[in-house]
Amino acid sequence: MGAKNVKVVVLKDGQIVSRGIALSGIDQKASAQQVFNEALQKAGASLSDIKYITATGTGRDLAPNANSNISMMGADALGGTHLFPTARTVIDVGAEEGRAVRCDEKGKMIDFVINERCAAGAGTFIEAMARALEVKVEEMGPLSLKAEKAVPMNAQCTIFAESEVVSLIHAKTPRADISRAIHDAIADRIASMTRRLGVQRDVVLVGGVAKNVGFIDALKRILGVDILVPPDPEFVGALGAALVPIRGIGGT
Amino acid sequence: MAETKYKTKPLDCWNDAKQLRAKYYEDFVKAHEKGGIRWAGGAWAFSAVPEGLGDDVYSLTGEPYGATVAYNRAFAEECHEAIEAKGYARDLCAYMRNYWGSIVLDKYVWGGEWPKPDFLWTTHICCSHAKWYQVASELEGGVPFFCVDVSVGPYDRMNERRINYMVSQMTDGIKWMEKVTGRKYDDEKLIRAVYNECRATSLWAEICALNKAVPAPLDEKTMYSLYVLNTLMKHKKECADFYEKLRDEVKDRVKNKIAAVGNEKFRVMTDTQPPWAFLELWRYLEKYGVVSIGSLYTFGLMGIFEVKKDGTWGPRTTPQEMGIEIETREQALRVLAEWTLSRPEWQHFYSPDFKSDMMKRIVKEWKVDGVMLHYNRGCEGLSLGIAENKLALKKAGIPVMHFEGNMGDEREFDLERTKVEVDAFLEILGAK
Numbered sequence: 001m002g003a004k005n006v007k008v009v010v011l012k013d014g015q016i017v018s019r020g021i022a023l024s025g026i027d028q029k030a031s032a033q034q035v036f037n038e039a040l041q042k043a044g045a046s047l048s049d050i051k052y053i054t055a056t057g058t059g060r061d062l063a064p065n066a067n068s069n070i071s072m073m074g075a076d077a078l079g080g081t082h083l084f085p086t087a088r089t090v091i092d093v094g095a096e097e098g099r100a101v102r103c104d105e106k107g108k109m110i111d112f113v114i115n116e117r118c119a120a121g122a123g124t125f126i127e128a129m130a131r132a133l134e135v136k137v138e139e140m141g142p143l144s145l146k147a148e149k150a151v152p153m154n155a156q157c158t159i160f161a162e163s164e165v166v167s168l169i170h171a172k173t174p175r176a177d178i179s180r181a182i183h184d185a186i187a188d189r190i191a192s193m194t195r196r197l198g199v200q201r202d203v204v205l206v207g208g209v210a211k212n213v214g215f216i217d218a219l220k221r222i223l224g225v226d227i228l229v230p231p232d233p234e235f236v237g238a239l240g241a242a243l244v245p246i247r248g249i250g251g252t
Numbered sequence: 253m254a255e256t257k258y259k260t261k262p263l264d265c266w267n268d269a270k271q272l273r274a275k276y277y278e279d280f281v282k283a284h285e286k287g288g289i290r291w292a293g294g295a296w297a298f299s300a301v302p303e304g305l306g307d308d309v310y311s312l313t314g315e316p317y318g319a320t321v322a323y324n325r326a327f328a329e330e331c332h333e334a335i336e337a338k339g340y341a342r343d344l345c346a347y348m349r350n351y352w353g354s355i356v357l358d359k360y361v362w363g364g365e366w367p368k369p370d371f372l373w374t375t376h377i378c379c380s381h382a383k384w385y386q387v388a389s390e391l392e393g394g395v396p397f398f399c400v401d402v403s404v405g406p407y408d409r410m411n412e413r414r415i416n417y418m419v420s421q422m423t424d425g426i427k428w429m430e431k432v433t434g435r436k437y438d439d440e441k442l443i444r445a446v447y448n449e450c451r452a453t454s455l456w457a458e459i460c461a462l463n464k465a466v467p468a469p470l471d472e473k474t475m476y477s478l479y480v481l482n483t484l485m486k487h488k489k490e491c492a493d494f495y496e497k498l499r500d501e502v503k504d505r506v507k508n509k510i511a512a513v514g515n516e517k518f519r520v521m522t523d524t525q526p527p528w529a530f531l532e533l534w535r536y537l538e539k540y541g542v543v544s545i546g547s548l549y550t551f552g553l554m555g556i557f558e559v560k561k562d563g564t565w566g567p568r569t570t571p572q573e574m575g576i577e578i579e580t581r582e583q584a585l586r587v588l589a590e591w592t593l594s595r596p597e598w599q600h601f602y603s604p605d606f607k608s609d610m611m612k613r614i615v616k617e618w619k620v621d622g623v624m625l626h627y628n629r630g631c632e633g634l635s636l637g638i639a640e641n642k643l644a645l646k647k648a649g650i651p652v653m654h655f656e657g658n659m660g661d662e663r664e665f666d667l668e669r670t671k672v673e674v675d676a677f678l679e680i681l682g683a684k
Contacts, residue, residue: 058672071676112676252540252684
C-alpha cells in the first residue's frame, strides 16, 4: 500500500504466480481492492483460495482482507533476501520515501533508517526535477548516463534544488549534465543515510526508483560498492509481505 | 497482542498527585489575594532560595507550564502564533514559546489572565534559559530578573572554587530578593527548604530505582505525572511527603508483583521530553507488551542518584541521613549547590559521553531491551549530542531507534509516521 502505487503479489508454493499494480489515488482502499481482484483473476484464483494476506506500506491499515501487517522495512528485508540470499543491506527508494535496512541471513531486519520528511531522498525529487528540465521522467536516467561533466548541486532541498536547476539551465549547462547532477544529489542523500547503518554487502536496491539507470549508476559510484537490482524492484516490498507466513518473521 | 501475565491496578496515591499539582497552579494565581508573593523561573532554578522570604511565596516554573500548554494543542497553537507574530523564531525552545505566548495573549493555561510574577529567579542551564526570562521580563513590562550562572563543569570535576562561585551568586540573589520584595530574609526557612529538596529528589531517585523490578511497578507515562511535582515544588514539605507515600506504595507493588503493564514482555527506555500532546504513543507500545520503564530524563532531571556499594545506581544519601546539621545560610547554600550539581540530567551539557554512560547503566540495571530516542526539535539543550548517544548505544550492541518530533509544538510531530518507525523497531525487538 505505497504512497503512490498499490502493489499486489500472489504466491503459490513460494513462487510468484500473479502481480498487480495500480495508482493509490484518493481512495486507496478501493484501488487496493481492484488491483487485488485483478491479481486473483490473473492467478485463476478466488479469495477463498488465499490462505493468508499480509499488508505493508503507508496505507497498510486500509488493505482489504489482510490477516496481518508488517512494516515496510521488515518487508524489504524479507523480499530482498528472498531474491538475493546474500543481501545484508536493502535500500528502498520509492515515490515519497527513501529507507535502508540491515538484515541477517534469515531475512530478519536488524536496523533501519528512513529519510524523514524530505522529498529530496525520494522519487518525487526526480519527478520534480524532470518537470523543471522538461524531460519525461523515464528519460531522466538514460539522459544522465550521457553526461560529460560532473556538475555539483549544492541544494539538499527539492524546492531550492529546483531553483538551482533553473540557474543551471540559464547558464546553458547541457541537460545530460544537469540530469546527472540531479541523480548524484539524490544518491548522495541516500548513501549518507545508508552509511549511518553501516554498508554491509551485498547491497540490494529496490523500490520504483531502482528502475532508474541513472540513479543506480550514481549510487554505485557514491557508495563504492556493487549494487544488486532485481527485475521489477517496485514489487519487492509486496513480495516481502507475502513471504511473512512462509518465513515466519514479522506480521501482527 | 501480548498476553496478560501480571496483576495490575491504578496507583492509590494518584489523586494526591493530581491535587498537589492543581493546588500549585491555583496557589500561584491566588497568591496576591492572600498578600503573598509570586516568582517565576525554570524548574532547574534553586527554588529553595526564595522560600526564605516567607511561607506565602509561590512559584510558577516555566518548563512544566510549557508542557501543560503543549498538552492543550489548541492553546499551544495560539501561543506559537502569537509569539511568532512578534518576530520570535519557530525553532526556539518550544516551552519558552508556549510561555511567552501566554504572556502575549494574557492568558493562563488554566483559565483567566496571565498571572504576572513579582520577580523572576532562574538558572542559566542551557542556551535558552537566561534569555527566556530576560525576554519574559521585557514582555511583562520589566519584572525584576535574576539569573544564576551554573556553568561550572560536570560533577566529577567539582571543587570548592566552583561551589563558591554558585554560593556567592545565590548570596547576592538573596540580597536582591530582599530589595525587590521589601521583605527580610529568614535563613531558617531556607534551611528547611534545602532539607525538603534533598529529601524529595532522593526519594524520586529511590522510586525510579524500584522500577528495576520485573514487572515494572511504574510505566513512564504514569511517571511523567509523578516526577512533575519535583519540577514544581521540590523544596516543599508536602512534595517530599508525597514521594515518601509513593515510595512506600511502589515498594508494595514490587513486593506483590503488581505491574504497570500487565502484559509486560519487553522493556524499553526513551530519552528527552516526550511530545506531550501525543502520549498515546506510550499506550500504543503497551498493546504489544512493551513497557517504557523511564529514561535518563524521567529519572535524572529531578532524581538525585549515587553509586551504591554494589556499584549500582540508587538514591543519593541526604544530608539529614548523614547527620549533617545545616546551621547557617552559607552552609545551606553550599549543600544546595553541591547537591544540585550532582543531578544526572545536567552532566551531558558538558559532554554526550556522560549521558551515553548513564544510559548504558540504565539499560543494564533496569533490564532494558531497546532504546527509543526522541530527537526533540523543541529542546536544543537536551537534544544536543543525542546522535552521539545513539552511536554509543549501538556500539554497545543495544537496539536503538530515533524518532523526530517536538515536545511542545505539535506542528513538528507526525504520530502516524512515528508509529511506522516504532512498528519497525518493535519487529526488531520481536514484540511485533
